[in-house]
Amino acid sequence: SPDEIAKNPSAVSRALKKALKEDAKKKKDEVTESHPSGVGVPPPPGAEVPPPPGTGIPPPPGAGIPPPPGEGVPPPPGPGVPPPPGGVIPPLGLPPPPGGLSPPALIVKTKSKEEKEAEELEKLGIKTNTIDTPTPQRKMKRLHWDTLDVKSLKDTIFVELLKDEEDEDAQFDTSGFEAAFGAIVATAKKKGAKAKKNAGAKGKKAAEKKKKVSLLDSKRTRNVLIAVSRIKLKQDDLVNALANMDRDALDSETLRRVQGIFPTSDELNTIRKYKGDPENLAEVERLFLAMSKDKLIKQKILWMLFINDFPSIIQESKDKIKTLDSAINGLTSSKSLKTLLRTILFLGNYMNAGSKKGRAYGFKLKTLMQLSGIKSADKKTNLLGYAAQNMRKKGDDPAQILDDLKDVEHASRVDSKHLVNEIMRMRNTVKQMISKVLAKPLKDRQKKSGCPEYADKCPGSSDRHPGCSEESPDASGEPQGQNGFPPDVVAFCKQAEEEIGELHKSFSATKESFAKMCKLFALDLSDKTVFEEAFRIWSDFLRVFKPALIIPKAKPKPKPKPKKRLSEIKVKPDNKGDPGAKGASKLPTVPAIAESDAKATADGEKNGKVSEKNG
Secondary structure (H helix, E strand, O other): OHHHHHHOHHHHHHHHHHHHHHHHHHHHHHHHHHOOOOOOOOOOOOOOOOOOOOOOOOOOOOOOOOOOOOOOOOOOOOOOOOOOHHHOOOOOOOOOOOOOOOOOOOOOOOOOHHHHHHHHHHHHOOOHHHHOOOOOOOOEOOOOOOEOOHHHOOOOHHHHHHHOOOOHHHHOOHHHHHHHHEOOOOOOOOOOOOOOOOOOOOOOOOOOOOOOOOOOOHHHHHHHHHHHHOOOOOHHHHHHHHHOOOOOOOOHHHHHHHHHHOOOHHHHHHHHOOOOOHHHOOHHHHHHHHHHOOOOHHHHHHHHHHHHHHHHHHHHHHHHHHHHHHHHHHHHHOHHHHHHHHHHHHHHHHHOOOOOOOOOOOEOHHHHHHHHHOEOOOOOOEHHHHHHHHHHHOOOOOOHHHHHOOOHHHHOOOOHHHHHHHHHHHHHHHHHHHHHHOEOOHHHHHHHHOOOOOOOOOOOOOOOOHHHOOOOEOOOOOOOOOOOOOHHHHHHHHHHHHHHHHHHHHHHHHHHHHHHHHHHOOOOOOOOOOHHHHHHHHHHHHHHHHHHOOOOOOOOOOOOOOOOOHHHOOOOOOOOOOOOOOOOOOOOOHHHHHHHHHHHHHHHHHHHHHHHHHO
């Protein structure tokens, strides 16, 4: 029954084998009896007996086809084992047991986790016994670190560390480490972080400007007049300097004041609709009307400010990129840092020996922040400080790490998004300036392109005639602008284009170096372009690493206080000369004084003998 098969499958399997053997033997005996040796096999029905071999007489037409040589005699009809359907002989093996149960599946031996890890380590050139540590003689504190899988080790710093043939436990003081970081029953204090609420000041909404019959309201007019009075230029001179981009007459402070009072699009539309005599307009309205005649005047103000600020902006970007490069180079080339990481890997595997967290081939960098929280038994040091002391014993200077990573703190303060935006803003601004400043005059472009509406009707639109577009650059490189830009502006466009190109190339190389550094230290960042996120991890580590470099000093034993002699004892005076009165000082009696002097003399002699002996 199925229940018996499930209870004892091995016994059922043996019984089936025995029954099959008996059945096969029985069928073999039946075939032997029906076909004794020496008796020919009768031909199949409808076929004649073929002539014996050697007669040379071929069989007559219609005779049956003799069996091909080498295939033996076909079984006769009647008793015997019938051939299976299709004439295909099934492979030898056990038939399925009764009840429709299939035979047990073949067990395929799979590789264990250790065997797979050994294969991966062999590909990386790492020996499996590299991370073996001595077994602690006592229960240790556990280091709850985030370890790396063997598959994640490729291209990380741990491959280099594990290939190093240096014997880490050769100079390792196991007894001292176990005494310092043995497991103790202690209550961990959780420090609750207080949430800081940043109360932002509410900005006041600017009052909506009321449109009156007059062109501008009184408040707007008053503010513009105050700003214009601080500009040491007449109205006409100011407008001409803006139109000609005269940077000698307009410094950055003046340009920002003009930018602050520049008319809005609504104000310009209102002034343009005015059909009266311009001389009848007020001072502010006349100024805005003169500005509205040049369609590029607002962009010219921005361009002049950009030209003035360009040297400082691009130098600041170069300095930030240089800081990032220096920090990346310090992290990837520091030998002391590699020694520290190798030491921490060894100590962590020693502490976690025999647990699931043991035998780790690497760890994530956030583990470094946990080391300072694992205190020794005497509370004088922590695991990070112990690792630094272990480096000193081997002749390495852990303080060299601070010098190698001196630019990490500055790199953690670099706003990568702001840096990218500044580079893109400079590129776009220079590109926009080049499209206007280095563009040929419209008539020259019309004539060169063979415009059918040359000079009279062609609007210079790129939709109608691409060759007449205002955006067509000057391929000849002549210092000539469409709207009469000065030569210094033309020269700036060419120089700025080259500098920004070099800056962009340098920044691309920095991003590639940063990506390699993240791979080296197994940094899993959500955004690989946010530099400060990675450098902040190292900066926080250095903040806790500096105190770990301080060597704890043993406290000196307190010196015993010398005994006071009788002559040094101060006696308080009596209250009223009455020894029996309350609060009066009690003088020692004569026997007590004699006994005290004798004891002091004996002590002096004893101390003298001790001094002579020491001498």
